[in-house]
Amino acid sequence: MKLTVENLTVMFKNRIILDNVSLQVEAGEIVAVVGPNGSGKSTLCTAIAGVSQNYGLSTVGRIRIGDKELSQLSIHERCALLGVIFQNSDNFLFSQYVEDELRFAPENLCVPRAEIETRIKEALDFTGISYLRHRKIQELSGGEKKLVSIASVLTMMSKFLIADEITSGVDEDRKVQIREILRKLAKDNIGILMISHNRNDIEIADRIYVLKDGKLHDRTD
Ligand SMILES: Nc1ncnc2c1ncn2[C@@H]1O[C@H](COP(=O)(O)OP(=O)(O)OP(=O)(O)O)[C@@H](O)[C@H]1O
Numbered sequence: 008m009k010l011t012v013e014n015l016t017v018m019f020k021n022r023i024i025l026d027n028v029s030l031q032v033e034a035g036e037i038v039a040v041v042g043p044n045g046s047g048k049s050t051l052c053t054a055i056a057g058v059s060q061n062y063g064l065s066t067v068g069r070i071r072i073g074d075k076e077l078s079q080l081s082i083h084e085r086c087a088l089l090g091v092i093f094q095n096s097d098n099f100l101f102s103q104y105v106e107d108e109l110r111f112a113p114e115n116l117c118v119p120r121a122e123i124e125t126r127i128k129e130a131l132d133f134t135g136i137s138y139l140r141h142r143k144i145q146e147l148s149g150g151e152k153k154l155v156s157i158a159s160v161l162t163m164m165s166k167f168l169i170a171d172e173i174t175s176g177v178d179e180d181r182k183v184q185i186r187e188i189l190r191k192l193a194k195d196n197i198g199i200l201m202i203s204h205n206r207n208d209i210e211i212a213d214r215i216y217v218l219k220d221g222k223l224h225d226r227t228d
């Protein structure tokens with residue numbers, strides 16, 4: 008199975024933010040997108056996630072996973088295929104306790120109760136934050152919140168993952184830990200589109216694209 012973005016153009020009013028972008032991510036592959044501030048990386052994430060209209064952006068193009076067009080899918084079907092960790096996703100944690108945050112997605116996706124508990128435990132183990140399970144989110148540090156936001160997306164067990172700057176704002180040990188998480192997910196055959204500025208992050212990528220002035224290029228070096 009493959010995530011395919013085909014001829015994606017995103018505009019804000021008359022301004023082109025993404026210009027005819029096409030890319031593919033295979034199952035089990037880590038693909039990195041790099042580029043300067045404002046080049047359109049997060050816009051690419053929101054467009055693939057199908058939420059750019061919420062930000063007043065207009066979008067043309069096809070986004071598919073396998074032979075399924077994402078825009079045609081129910082939210083349940085879409086979550087099973089694609090999980091997105093947005094650049095500032097740790098600002099959008101809204102539950103009181105960590106375990107409630109992790110329960111939210113699978114509960115809304117009608118996952119059976121026992122399975123939800125297993126997923127919560129696994130997501131916490133996977134991200135190395137089991138010790139935070141019963142903590143209040145508002146009392147956590149920024150880096151801890153980041154790991155909670157990663158864990159909460161993992162509970163959906165999506166086949167593909169988009170990760171927008173997930174190592175920013177965390178210490179070196181945690182960056183290493185997060186890279187390790189992404190590697191393990193890829194080994195489990197999850198396809199990952201990773202946005203990052205960090206050189207060490209990019210080292211774990213199988214392929215690298217550069218986004219510049221809204222256009223996507225293969226990195227040639
Ligand atoms: N909802 C919006 N309305 C208007 N302009 C927008 C909107 N979203 C993004 N833009 C503009 O599109 C451009 C790309 O923004 P985007 O957030 O995608 O950049 P980025 O590559 O993720 O940058 P950074 O590295 O700083 O995270 C910027 O010039 C931004 O101002």
Ligand SMILES: [Mg+2]
Nearest residue numbers: 048049050094
């Ligand atoms: Mg961004």
